[in-house]
Amino acid sequence: MSEVLKHLVRLLLLLIFQITVFNHIGLHGLFNPFIYIFFVLMLPLATPAGLLMLMAFLTGLAVDIFSNTGGMHAFASTLVAFIRPFWIKTTIPRTAYDELQNISFREVEPGQFVTYAALLVFVHNLALYSIESLDFSDIFVILMKAFFSSLLTLLLVVALRYIEIRPRRTP
Amino acid sequence: MRAILRFFARFRLLLFFLLLEGIALVLTVQNNQYHQAVFLNSSNAVSGSFYSEINEFSEYLRLKQVNDSLVAYVETLQAMLPANQSLDTSSFYPLLTDSIVSQRYFYTGAKVINNTVDFRNNYLTLNKGSLNGIKARSAVISSKGIVGIIKDVSPRFSTVISLLNKNARISARLKKSGTAGTVLWPGGNYRYADLIEIPEHVEVKVGDTILTSPYSSIFPDGLFIGTIAEIELPEGGSMYQLRVKLGADFKQLSYVWVVEDRFVAERDSLESKLNYE
CATH class of the missing domain: 2.40.10.350 (Rod shape-determining protein MreC, domain 2)
Structure with a gap:
């Protein structure tokens, strides 16, 4: 139960920061950190795929409602949730994965986590900017935006992960 | 049936995924349509002013026809001037007698600022009113034919019962x-x-x-x-x-004359003494 509460609090904080702060950064239109995806990345490894997609969808929808973007974020988040299980199997070794069935990401190696997060963050951003422009003639601009925003988002994701983990490790 | 169920069971995740993405896409597109509507509304404002500019411009283009008809009308009026008549043709133009006080009809030029032809009962609006001496029940004519009868008069405007009206006989x-x-x-x-x-x-x-x-x-x-x-x-x-x-093309009306009969009260009061049975 406390685990569920922790995820809920994380979701709420991420949404608040996303809507009030990160939505308005937009450095040169290139660096737009969509940090709320951290919630989808950090959901327990054993989360059923259907539930995962539904939660990602609702999270994205919440961001959409507050940023007046229709269903863009819902679309990108659901896509991330859809490919997450396959990507976990690829990036996190099978043995570790089997052991980790019922535990959180806390035990995943930092390198593995970065690889895991990097692709999903990039997919998220790519989907977002693609559906935003709905015009692949400016694919270069889409790729540029997706790349730089992913970089910034990934930086924040990794930072957040260590902020979250530290208190548990120190005692 | 079983095969269909098995299909759904097997691909339920994919189908759920597609459903969610479908909803997200619909929401996105609807949002775009909303933006489109906003855009269209503002462009309507743009096109609206554009159309009014066009109207002004086409009215400008029509000035030639309006001028021509006015010149033709002035010609006929000039021909009626007593100075242009030989002395004994006063019967040709009986309305104008030798004194200005006995002039029966007074003409006031006015511009049609509103006009319909599509209804069963059509009306016009003129840009002159009681301040210009327009009175109700006056005749309205154009250079090409009669137009209607003044209905109501305000200080600056007047309405006209068009000939294209059930009440115009x-x-x-x-x-x-x-x-x-x-x-x-x-x-x-x-x-x-x-x-x-x-x-x-x-x-x-x-x-x-x-x-x-x-x-x-x-x-x-x-x-x-x-x-x-x-x-x-x-x-x-x-x-x-x-x-x-x-004679009058009601769709092309722009300048008209309001004809006031100064003797109408006299005629009416005299005729009202007749006792029709």
Whole structure:
């Protein structure tokens, strides 16, 4: 139960920061950190795929409602949730994965986590900017935006992960 | 059936995924349509002002026709000036006598600022009102034919019962024989009206001119109304059913004259003493 509460609090904080702060950064239109995806990345490894997609969808929808973007974020988040299980199997070794069935990401190696997060963050951003422009003639601009925003988002994701983990490790 | 269920069971995740993405896409596109609508609304404001500019421009282009018709009208008026008549033709222009106080009809030019032709009862609005001396029940004419009758007057504007109105019954006469009838508009085409009450013994031809009759207490005598376009004699009837091509093109009206009859009160009070039974 406390685990569920922790995820809920994380979701709420991420949404608040996303809507009030990160939505308005937009450095040169290139660096737009969509940090709320951290919630989808950090959901327990054993989360059923259907539930995962539904939660990602609702999270994205919440961001959409507050940023007046229709269903863009819902679309990108659901896509991330859809490919997450396959990507976990690829990036996190099978043995570790089997052991980790019922535990959180806390035990995943930092390198593995970065690889895991990097692709999903990039997919998220790519989907977002693609559906935003709905015009692949400016694919270069889409790729540029997706790349730089992913970089910034990934930086924040990794930072957040260590902020979250530290208190548990120190005692 | 089983196969379908098994299919759904097997691909339920994929189907769920597609469903969610479908919803997200619909939301996105709807949001775009919303933006599109906002965009269209603002462009309507742009196109609206654009159209009004176009209107102004086309009115400008029409100035030539308006000028031509005005010049033609001035020519006919000039021909009527007493100075242009030989001395003994005062009967040709009986309305203007030697004194300005006895002038019967006063003309005031006005611009049509609103006009319809599509309803059963059409009205016009003129840009002159009581401050310009316009009075209710005055006649409204254009250089091409009669237009209507002033209905209401405000200080700066006046409304006109168009000839294209159920309530407009104009006393008219055939120019050739002088036979009087009534012009009224049956609705439909705004270029045509009906002339009724012309008895069958009168000789009528297509193209004959219809003028206002002296019986009218509103219109001066002899103003052009139109020409006969169709002649019909109903089976067993004793009156013609005449179709009149109106002189005035009601869709192109821009300048008109309001004709005030200074003697109308005198005529009315005299006629009111008659006791029709």
